Amino acid sequence: MEVRILGAHQTETGEARPTSLLIDGLLAIDAGSLCSGLELPDQVRLKAVLVTHHHYDHVKDLPMIGLNLAYRGCLEVYGTGVLFETLSTHLLDGQLYPNLLEWPPGRPSLRSHRIEEYRPFDAAGYSVLAVPVPHSVPAVGFQVTSPGGRRLFFTGDTGGGLSPCWEHVAPDLLITEMTFVGEMQDRARQKGHLSPPQLAAELAGFRQAKGYLPRVVLVHLDQAREAEVAAEVAGIARELEASITLGREGMTVNV
């Protein structure tokens, strides 16, 4: 399973893109950079996208990829009921943008699939499990299992308190978020995000529960504070004797 990071940041600049992961060119997780990170033939080749929650940086490119695919193809979109309700009333609402979940008529560009937490489903040939994570709005993480049995768990945006998740997943690769630097950990707690001290506690909890630590890659980075985060994360990796890497746009990880 090849995991390519299309977007590793919270926002967009000339060099940084919002969160999107691409698995084997077929299955994406989150839509922060499905257009800005993929040329048109690769957008058409994409079969499905799993969306963790409705915050703008995770759904940003759904309208544009929907328009690119109109009369050309269809992208299967998997998310919770809350996600699709919010998209229909706030983004694909016929005012800001056409409702591509229903247009073109009879053959919409984006086909919605409402998922249920803890109930496995298939997407683009992969087995997927959605697990709720603590965030400021309803959000899920996804464990994706390849036909060969390799597993990725992507938390999406999350705060601390992931121990209930660990009971349901056993990833070979863990991709999670790192939104704030350590001195901002109070704000991270308020907003439902992670900072380095919280990550250290969550990974220690994972190891205690599972008896191992997978390779860890961090996304949802703040480009302006990246050097500070990198230094803090390097300290955690040493302390835990773990492989923890900051993600970057274009980075590929083979699982």
Ligand SMILES: [Zn+2]
């Ligand atoms: Zn969020």
Ligand SMILES: [Zn+2]
């Ligand atoms: Zn976000």
